[in-house]
Amino acid sequence: MQAAQYRDIVDLWIGRLTERSELSGADRDVLRALPFHVVEYAAKREVVGIGETTTECCIVARGLVSRVGTVAGGGKQITAFYIPGDMPDLHSLAVPKATTGLETITPSTVLKVSHAVVRRVVERSPNLGIAFWRECSIDALTGAEWILNLGQRQALARIAHLFCEMAARIAGPITTDSFSFILPLTQLHIADAAGTSAVHVNRTIQELRRLGLLGFEQFEVQINDWPALCKVAEFDESYLHLARR
Amino acid sequence: MQAAQYRDIVDLWIGRLTERSELSGADRDVLRALPFHVVEYAAKREVVGIGETTTECCIVARGLVSRVGTVAGGGKQITAFYIPGDMPDLHSLAVPKATTGLETITPSTVLKVSHAVVRRVVERSPNLGIAFWRECSIDALTGAEWILNLGQRQALARIAHLFCEMAARIAGPITTDSFSFILPLTQLHIADAAGTSAVHVNRTIQELRRLGLLGFEQFEVQINDWPALCKVAEFDESYLHLARR
């Protein structure tokens, strides 16, 4: 299935790949012709459960998706966020058995492409193979930065860093000191990502506001002083490999 | 260069790949014929620095190597350990600009294979391409488990989890409740990996000993009660995808 209404999201996805990888016209045509099917999810739904063996890769078309792990006692850890154009489980092609879960945060639309199809694409175009591998690797490098964030920074810098990452990914190349963007996370989501309690997230965000760095209300992040925020967070976007030329 | 003295380590490496990926005889021959050069490092040496652009992939032949990140103020975070047979920066093929560093812990030998060569291999054998991609993905999934470990578990379980991971990777399939293995880490290394202070690592290891779970002296880990240790650590090795058949 290849509904015309999803052409835009496929183009968004291809555009995202193109930012990081040199794709030929033929490569792009192959991607545009890729068969997929569409699944709509409500908020807080499981897209891939831990332990599942998958046969398809996901492309986020709309909404916000998180990678999650759980711990005895009900603790939950978010290990990554995925926005439209991202492929959250591209690695499942090589490792079909999921050891991390995938959950929607907001109502989301996901395009699913079968592993068999992607595998065939990779066999025919090594260049696309490397492009996919690159996306996977950047996901892993982002994970390494999260480890650093959790292991070395305390709450203020840690949560600031989270906001910085999402700002850089969602709001694109940042050229002004103040700007705003929509981030549909609750403070509980931020707590699950930062490895802190929701209560402390609340107090920390108040502290960030008091410092004149940012505000966060109604799912809107208002960055007031980007350079100062980056300094507090020790944020350096190079690990995201956004590579806008 | 392809010194005969390194045939064993190349075979170890190929064996490791074979545990997780189905390789044909031809695939194995290609890998065995791969040109590489050898670099010897003393302990605590930088193998790849943050910000460097690399042209080669590493294979650990001997020793123990860590992936590291640093933070303003001198803090260091270890985000992964690599043992002989591992490829710590396979991802550098797709993302040559390093955003994480690579450092030896003990004196180590590293085989280096040029990106160009690996790329040619991948272009000729999509199956090997997927095998490499798989190794990369498992590295990323291990990273996700580390995020969970740092975000959700407190020191006792966190450090126990670290020991469990290294036990499963170094000591192979575990069939008895008690066993021992060599792990050439100082308590400071463990602190840098666990995101805690070295002082607290010391007290935590004492607590693990008091609980009868393990001992750690002269770089030898003595596991006394593997099932109980796994329970405390909430360790489930499936994320390592060791897949011994």
Add this chain to the structure above:
DNA sequence: CGAATTCTTGAGCGCCCTCAAACCATGTGG
């Protein structure tokens, strides 16, 4: 409009940090 989340604030406490010093093992050079 009622129910369910989410946000906010307060209070008390505990895990883990920092600082500091002693102890121990290893290796090096005189």
Add this chain to the structure above:
DNA sequence: CCACATGGTTTGAGGGCGCTCAAGAATTCG
């Protein structure tokens, strides 16, 4: 072979960051 330096381990003491528990306010959703 000892003196010394170096790096790692251990212990103590005090303090702070962030936790848990709890309850009320605000907001969203069915």
